[in-house]
Amino acid sequence: SQQxxxxxxxLSIQEGENATMNCSYKTSINNLQWYRQNSGRGxxxxxxxxxxxxxxxxxxxRVTLDTSKKSSSLLITASRAADTASYFCATDAGxxxxxxxxxxxHILP
Amino acid sequence: xxxxxxxxxHQVTQMGQEVILRCVPISNHLYFYWYRQILGQKVxxxxxxxxNEISEKSEIFxxxxxxxxxxxxxxxxxxxxxxxxxxxxxxxxxxxxxxxDTQYFxxxxxxxxx
Numbered sequence: 001s002q003q004x005x006x007x008x009x010x011l012s013i014q015e016g017e018n019a020t021m022n023c024s025y026k027t028s029i030n031n032l033q034w035y036r037q038n039s040g041r042g043x044x045x046x047x048x049x050x051x052x053x054x055x056x057x058x059x060x061x062r063v064t065l066d067t068s069k070k071s072s073s074l075l076i077t078a079s080r081a082a083d084t085a086s087y088f089c090a091t092d093a094g095x096x097x098x099x100x101x102x103x104x105x106h107i108l109p
Numbered sequence: 110x111x112x113x114x115x116x117x118x119h120q121v122t123q124m125g126q127e128v129i130l131r132c133v134p135i136s137n138h139l140y141f142y143w144y145r146q147i148l149g150q151k152v153x154x155x156x157x158x159x160x161n162e163i164s165e166k167s168e169i170f171x172x173x174x175x176x177x178x179x180x181x182x183x184x185x186x187x188x189x190x191x192x193x194x195x196x197x198x199x200x201x202x203x204x205x206x207x208x209x210d211t212q213y214f215x216x217x218x219x220x221x222x223x
Binding site for chain 1: 219
């Protein structure tokens with residue numbers, strides 16, 4: 001299976017701290033994407049990193065990709081209450097992308 | 110920014126009934142997808158659609174499911190005879206370019222089968 005698997009499954013941190021979520025996958029990929037989902041809502045694309053990239057930034061987000069270890073991490077710096085959501089990694093597999101089970105992030109005030 | 114829209118936002122139906130979920134993808138996109146998310150679980154791929162035909166489908170997408178793009182703008186998912194286990198959020202999505210690019214998701218339709 002090419003499925004990404006995130007860890008931890010759930011993460012609670014204090015507002016202002018950094019949050020790190022990890023994703024592992026099993027087969028070679030063209031790209032890896034991270035999405036956010038607020039409870040009961042649709043998925044919002046955060047960032048796409050291609051297989052030939054090692055690190056990418058977008059605002060307070062930093063994504064790394066290690067193709068040798070088949071893993072990626074998503075770092076959210078200076079977390080805010082609004083960052084409370086589920087975060088999913090997704091890997092491409094032919095004409096579709098496959099989502100992992102997600103990390104539920106809860107930012108404590 | 111253009112967006113994907115879906116209707117209805119919530120559909121309640123009796124087991125065995127047919128439902129049609131509708132999506133209006135971003136107009137110049139070429140690939141279209143349906144995903145399903147059972148409450149509290151991961152997002153699951155159902156089917157991809159390109160050039161007016163199914164390009165890939167998952168094992169979930171059995172004979173009770175069908176997709177259509179009837180008029181060049183709407184993209185529909187039909188479930189012929191709903192089961193209790195079809196209760197889920199159904200998301201439509203389309204990538205901006207190639208099939209593996211960033212996917213733009215609709216807000217979803219919550220289907221409740223009673």
